[in-house]
Amino acid sequence: MLLSWRHYMHISEGVLSPPVLALGGVITVAGTAMGLKHLDGEKIMTTALLTSTFFVASLIHVPVGPANVHLILSGLMGITLGWACFPAILTALFLQVLFFQYGGFTVLGVNTANMAVPAIICYLLFRPLLTSGKKGQKVAAFASGFIAVLLGTLFMAGSLFASDQQFFNTAKLVCIAHIPLMFIEGIITMFAVTFLAKVQPEFLQLKTK
Structure with missing residues (x-):
């Protein structure tokens, strides 16, 4: 199996080349170190809650074409936690490997990087829009x-292709299968952020006016 087909973004062990595994490991170590540096007391509860949400959401699978997809919520984690999403995602994926054998320990770095790096990119691009009014808030959350x-799927495909070009067709099919999930995640993130901004803005670290 090229991927753990039942589990989106969980590349199986024995598939990736050593350079790709090494690069993923380095990125995850560096990102986790940065995340722990930014994980102050105010973020611990939020980080723990979103880590558990990420863990549980990814256990519910829906068949789509050749793969099963599940909610990731990496966009919500990124825009909410910032760099702290790295240790949060790493912890959730570690527990999934430990209890359910999703992916594997040797590919933990790559699988974490494939989800956490896009989350950080979204944080850097869209976090400032959360305080730009309701319309900007919705746009930022959906995006x-x-x-x-989208980026997580492309990074996963790139990891496979960089290891062996024969994986191109497989990676392409998985990308196509996850197009509906991109819209679903955008809508869920938009509603979640809008709701939290109204009832508990401190969860998003937003200043109340």
């Missing part, structure tokens, strides 16, 4: 959910 899944 974060959509683009996080």
